[in-house]
Amino acid sequence: YKMDGIDENWQRADRQKLVNYSLLPPGKYTFNVYCENIDGVRSKNITTLIIYIKPPFWKTWWFLGILSLAFFGLLY
Numbered sequence: 001y002k003m004d005g006i007d008e009n010w011q012r013a014d015r016q017k018l019v020n021y022s023l024l025p026p027g028k029y030t031f032n033v034y035c036e037n038i039d040g041v042r043s044k045n046i047t048t049l050i051i052y053i054k055p056p057f058w059k060t061w062w063f064l065g066i067l068s069l070a071f072f073g074l075l076y
Contacts, residue, residue, distance in 0.1 A: 001013060001019055001031065001032065001033045002032045003021060003029055003031050003032075004029065004030040004031075004032065005027075005029055005030075006021060006024070006029070019031075024053055025053070026053045026054060026055035026056075026059070027052075027053060028050065028051070028052050028053075029050070029051045029052075029053070030048055030049070030050055030051070031049040031050075032047070032048050033046065033047045033049075034046045034047070
């Protein structure tokens with residue numbers, strides 16, 4: 001398996017077949033997986049999963065805009 005933008009090289013899965021990526025920053029990621037049989041022969045197909053992590057609401061442009069409007073409204 002390999003997560004584009006995080007892993008530089010392909011990683012070999014352990015027996016649990018579990019992958020954990022903690023604390024990923026907001027953004028778009030592509031997770032790629034391929035299979036290999038017991039002889040080490042790799043499959044021709046790579047399965048891809050696109051993951052999009054949204055930023056928390058306090059880091060969005062609309063929330064910062066509302067905060068600035070409220071600040072200038074109070075200042076006025």
